[in-house]
Amino acid sequence: SRISADDLAALNQQLDYINEHDEHGDVATGDQEINESLIDEVFDNLESNQTAAEVEFEASEAQPGSVLQNQLRGVLKRLLKEINKYNMPLCYRRGDFFDRPPHPVFALRCSLEPTQLYWRKVFIWLPNLLPGCPSTFKCTCGKPLIRNGFNDPIARRVRSMPADYFLLTNRFLCPPRRQNNPGCGRSFQGTDPHILGQLPLFVQRAFPAYITARAAVSKLVMWQMLNTFSSRLGPAKFSGLVSEIQYRTHAETELMYISAANHYRQFGVKQFSAFDDPHGYAGSPPSTPYLKGLFTDYTNANRIYVDRYIASLPLTVASGDHTFAFLKHTGGLKGEPIFTAAYTLMNEHEEVRGHCFVPSKSMTVLQEMFQGVKQGLQDANNLPTQLFYTDSPQRT
């Protein structure tokens, strides 16, 4: 499909419309507050993009595979050749984990075909070719593992910003058919914690993502979430943020494409793929429930460290108070709430030093916590509390 004369006319008409109706120059200057919701319009467009992509998807069903599938197939094929020739992928030789597609600027210099602009970076994780790797990886049963080919699908998608990338790894097998010293038959992914654990720590730390069941999320995104979720930015808004940046990246690439076509005087070039066209650019930002799940799992896994850190904080100047607001989000027993309040203890740096759910506002139920905190201060060589602020002092 191409940009038709009709499309161009419609676009010009819309631009004219803005010029004619922007009497205060709001759109141009951005000074004025705009009350009409722009969001509805955006969502409408998204929907129409989606239906458009579906139509295009159905129309192009004859294609052997999507652009990204073909890219990965090509990468793997080349990778095997490189390993054969140089004993390692060329990206390793270059000092890089990533097999990178050409930047649009250079890709467009050679050809005005958009396909390469949909390609993503591919993170190559081949544990047996990494510096510091053991001569053979061991199975959980102790027997040596052998390599066992690659995966299908070839690589998994890692959700990231400004765009997703792929993670390519190989498989290991504890071969049961080995005559001399037969293995247990278990197989591993190169990304398995058991394999990672056999690499030196500095190599382990280079692993760039947290793996989930069907996908993965880059450590960068995870760390951004940890920072933003601790203030008021929640998973829904964060999902929106990632999505926005990914759409933006797509739009910037499209702009480069169109502008290059213009520069090289190429007319009637192929239309750039829609963001979510599965056969084209195939963008798919992470959903809110996915991010929410990730965050909860991460927090659960690291809770012991957080608790330990909190227990080591000082409480030289203390302030304590009850909170009620978020209790309505906690579960109950047969519809009856178990707790009526939460009690929070903060130190002079506004760090939470103690926190517990309480059945009533009585201070007697808090005795155990205060004793625990006192013991904790001693154990961590902190000063005993010197000053205590509270709003309803009681003698207990």
Add this chain to the structure above:
DNA sequence: CGGAGAGGACTGTCCGCTCT
């Protein structure tokens, strides 16, 4: 928010090629 269904990631296993 919850349930249903799709389908992606992975496992288990076999085959055949190459090298020593």
Add this chain to the structure above:
DNA sequence: AGAGCGGACAGTCCTCTCCG
């Protein structure tokens, strides 16, 4: 001949997405 390895594929699991 045995070991190592890549490739293929059926089948399973279970998360993610969609939709009401």
